[in-house]
Amino acid sequence: MSNWTRACGTDDIDNEDVIPVAIDGHDYAVYRSPDDDYFATDGHCTHEAFLLAEGLVMDNIIECPKHNGRFDYTTGEGKGAPICEDLRTYPVKVEGGSVYIDLG
Amino acid sequence: MAATGNVERIVVVGTGECGARVARELRERGFAGAITMIGDEPHTTYERPPLSKSALISDEISPVEVLPVARLAEFDVELMSGTAVESLDRDRMLAVLSDGGEVPYDRLLLATGARARTLPIAGGEFALTLRTIDDARALRAQLGPGRSVTVIGAGLIGLEVAASARQLGCDVTVLEVAPRALGRALPAEMADVLVKRHAEEGVEVLCGVLPTGISRLDGGLAVGVEGFDQPITADVVIAGIGVTPNVELAQAAGLRCENGIAVNDRLRTDDPAIFAAGDCCSFPHPLYGGRRIRLESWRNAHDQAAVAAANMLDGDEQHAAVPWFWSDQYDLGLQHAGLADEAASAVVRDSGNGSQIRFALALDGRLVAASGVGPGTSTAKDIRVAEMLIAAGNRPDPEVVADASVPLKELIKS
Ligand SMILES: Cc1cc2nc3c(=O)[nH]c(=O)nc-3n(C[C@H](O)[C@H](O)[C@H](O)COP(=O)(O)OP(=O)(O)OC[C@H]3O[C@@H](n4cnc5c(N)ncnc54)[C@H](O)[C@@H]3O)c2cc1C
Ligand code: FES
Numbered sequence: 001m002s003n004w005t006r007a008c009g010t011d012d013i014d015n016e017d018v019i020p021v022a023i024d025g026h027d028y029a030v031y032r033s034p035d036d037d038y039f040a041t042d043g044h045c046t047h048e049a050f051l052l053a054e055g056l057v058m059d060n061i062i063e064c065p066k067h068n069g070r071f072d073y074t075t076g077e078g079k080g081a082p083i084c085e086d087l088r089t090y091p092v093k094v095e096g097g098s099v100y101i102d103l104g
Numbered sequence: 105m106a107a108t109g110n111v112e113r114i115v116v117v118g119t120g121e122c123g124a125r126v127a128r129e130l131r132e133r134g135f136a137g138a139i140t141m142i143g144d145e146p147h148t149t150y151e152r153p154p155l156s157k158s159a160l161i162s163d164e165i166s167p168v169e170v171l172p173v174a175r176l177a178e179f180d181v182e183l184m185s186g187t188a189v190e191s192l193d194r195d196r197m198l199a200v201l202s203d204g205g206e207v208p209y210d211r212l213l214l215a216t217g218a219r220a221r222t223l224p225i226a227g228g229e230f231a232l233t234l235r236t237i238d239d240a241r242a243l244r245a246q247l248g249p250g251r252s253v254t255v256i257g258a259g260l261i262g263l264e265v266a267a268s269a270r271q272l273g274c275d276v277t278v279l280e281v282a283p284r285a286l287g288r289a290l291p292a293e294m295a296d297v298l299v300k301r302h303a304e305e306g307v308e309v310l311c312g313v314l315p316t317g318i319s320r321l322d323g324g325l326a327v328g329v330e331g332f333d334q335p336i337t338a339d340v341v342i343a344g345i346g347v348t349p350n351v352e353l354a355q356a357a358g359l360r361c362e363n364g365i366a367v368n369d370r371l372r373t374d375d376p377a378i379f380a381a382g383d384c385c386s387f388p389h390p391l392y393g394g395r396r397i398r399l400e401s402w403r404n405a406h407d408q409a410a411v412a413a414a415n416m417l418d419g420d421e422q423h424a425a426v427p428w429f430w431s432d433q434y435d436l437g438l439q440h441a442g443l444a445d446e447a448a449s450a451v452v453r454d455s456g457n458g459s460q461i462r463f464a465l466a467l468d469g470r471l472v473a474a475s476g477v478g479p480g481t482s483t484a485k486d487i488r489v490a491e492m493l494i495a496a497g498n499r500p501d502p503e504v505v506a507d508a509s510v511p512l513k514e515l516i517k518s
Contacts, residue, residue, distance in 0.1 A: 048154070048168065054481045056488045056513070065484030067402070067430070080132070081125050081406055082151075084172055 002091075003103045007040065010097050018062055018073070020053035023103065028090065029053045030099060031073045033060060038092045039073050040101040046078065046085040111210045112137040114416060115199050117189045117353065118215035119143030121151065121402055122382030124170035125409035126213055126416075131179040135417055139181045140207055142199065144188035145236060148173055153402055155240040156264035157432045160247075161271050165240050192357040194375055211416040214354055214365055214373075214380040215409070218347035218400060223256060227318030230325055231343040234261060246340040249273030254327055254338035258285035258309055260431045262344030263298060267433040270307050277336060278302070278309040279329065285309055288346075289429075291444060291462055293452075294475045298433055305434060347400055349384045362386055364398040369422045371412045379416055381408035390424045391495065392443055401429040426491045437480050441491040442473030451502045453512075459483050463490065469499035486512045 007021045013032040020043055021028045027043025029052045041062075045052055050066035057063075062073045070079035076089040091102040114130060116123045119141050127139050143149075150167035159165045176183055188202040198206045220233035232243050243265070247253065253269045255262045258280035266276045278285075286295035299309050314330040318341055326335035349364040359373045360366040364386035371379050371387065382405040386398040407425040414421045431438040447464035454460045459478025466472045474490035476483025489512045493500060500515050 048158075050481060054484055056485045063488060065481035065488075068428075068488065081128055081409075082170070084175060 001104070004093065004100045005103055007092075007099045007101045010038070010094060010099055013038075013099075016057050016059075018053050018055065018057050020051060021101075023101075026103075027051060028101065029062070029073070030092075030101070031057060031062065033074070037074075038094055038099045040090040040092050040099075041071070041073055041076055042088045045069055045083075046087055047082050052087075111135070111417060113208055113210050114139050115207055115209040115212045116141045116215060117143075117199065117212065118217055118350075118382070118384070119145065119149045119183065119185060120215060120217045120382065120405065121170055122217070122405035122409045122412075123213070123215035124149035125406050126215065126381070126413050127181045128171055128175070128179060129410050129413035130417070131181075133413055133417060135413075137210075139179070140184065141181055142184045142187050142189050142201065142207065144186065144202075145238075146186035147237060148176070148183065148185065150237055151402075152235070155237060156234060156261055156268060160240060160244055160265070160268040165237060165244055167237055189353060192353065192378075194357055194378070197377060210377065212378050213412055213416065214378065214384060215382045215405075216350035216353060216365075216380075216384045217405075218349045218383040220343070221346045221348055223315070223318070223343045223345065225315060225317050228343070230318045230320070231256060231341040233343055234265060235347070243340075243342060247272045247274055250275070251340060252324075252338045253277070253340045253342065254279065254325075254336055255342050255344060256315055256327070257344040257346070258282075258299075258311065259344055259346065260286065260289055260429075262342075263302065263309075263433055264431060265342055265344060266302060266307050266309075267305070270302075270305050271434070274340075276307045277338070278307065279313050279315055279327070279336070280309065280311045281314050283312050285311060290438075290440065290475055291447075291450070291464070293450075294438070294462055294477055297460070297477050298436065298438065301434060301436055347383065349386075349398060351384060354380065354384075362396060366396070369394075369424070370415050370420065371408060371423055372415065379412045381405070381412040387423060389427075389443075390422060391426065391497075392446070397427075397443070399427050401427065403428045424495070426494045428487075428491055435479050436477055437482070437484070438475065438477045439481075439484055439487040440473070440475040441487050442471070442494045444473035446470075446472045449502075451505045453486070453506055453508050455482070455486075455508045457482065461486055461490070463500075463505050465499075465502065470494075470497055471500055471505075489513050489516055492516050 031039040045064040055065040069083040076087040149170040220235040316328040351361045354365040365380040388394040411423040446466040448467040459482040461476040464473040
């Protein structure tokens, strides 16, 4: 079952960057790629649960701001130590200048 | 003792950050032979940084595993915990164990880490130290509301323990023999931000004071201090006065040691079959003129693990990563990249919201170090960019660096 929820405006995120979005007490990280595509993942790192949204985005990678663990934010795949678990991703769609994520 | 031919058996001595990471890295690089990790602690692999921070504040200290047990099985790594390697037979290429067993190796990594220094004063044994999860549990059992705690040493571990003890409701005093806190780790201005925060929380940091002895007094402890009329009394005394690299095994095996097990920039010892990495080794750093240094940081243990794994598999990778560490005290996060000893000038970037970053430039304008402190991870992104600029030998425009309205990331693009 899909559950599309507005996360933010398309202009709220700079190109190749990430912002934190909280919906119903759950933290998400919403990304804008260098090609202006949008993606969403869980907000917390799978290593020690720090918030990802202050991390550096480069290409398709988000680096956790705490210990620089890396994930491909387009797939959620963890990219080596200290990450042992992938990151959950959420479907995203853009409509009328807004970014929606499917909370499922 | 020539280490040629196929590498089939790799032995890792030490199951800390570095040892555990090496095991994972070997598999991720496709090594299909036997991996045996031997560690003297009676535990699976666990991370140390939380032990002075988040874990110490929690009611029960549960380990954050570097390699969860399920992963060890998946990677087919044999973990021998509670077992020390007593000696190395380099001629027969055997690790000799405390229980008399022998484990053959084609390549061996020394990831023996470091141990906490004990206080070299009368009654120094009354001071707790913090290196292992058992140490942390023993310390945690002593902390609680109204308990008085004296921390000896205002380095990173000492100040983290002070902050955690304070958050648990203890009355905390920190004694530092040097004229200022964090002298080894940080520029004075950054250290001041942290010390000021401790003062706001009610933790006194006394610098330039020399503890002379510790004795029992009325069920508690008394710390004698030079020039003080009265000793400082406390329920708990903890020493955070640095660590000593665990080199004895290497030394006894005839390997060269210079402030750590001496390796080259490929992390090789003089024995082609033996490597060393992490807190236990000293190495020449190519970014800093090839000067031999030893680092005691989590990231270094991980970075060197990756290089050691590659080179044990006959790769030829140089270890050139920019030194990097973090610390957490109260809600403040500190991150530091680089080495500041070549620093000739400093540029400050004040991002408002209580965050600031101090960039150190060498005489020729190269960025050599950057430290950021602020709430949580507020300076992380810029410190990460600084790290890349340092690695590239970049000479950034000081005006751009100081201007918080220009994202620092622009500098790596230009
Ligand atoms: C409380 C605490 C907080 C820290 N916080 C931070 C932080 O915030 N940021 C940061 O960057 N760094 C921090 N560090 C430092 C970081 O944890 C170390 O740099 C890191 O653990 C080094 O990893 P290592 O594998 O080289 O050594 P270790 O983790 O020390 O592991 C070495 C292991 O080898 C074992 N061993 C030694 N000799 C033998 C032998 N002969 N046979 C078998 N086993 C042996 C040891 O018992 C130990 O288990 C902290 C350290 C501590 C103690
Ligand atoms: S919390 Fe993200 S890498 Fe540690």
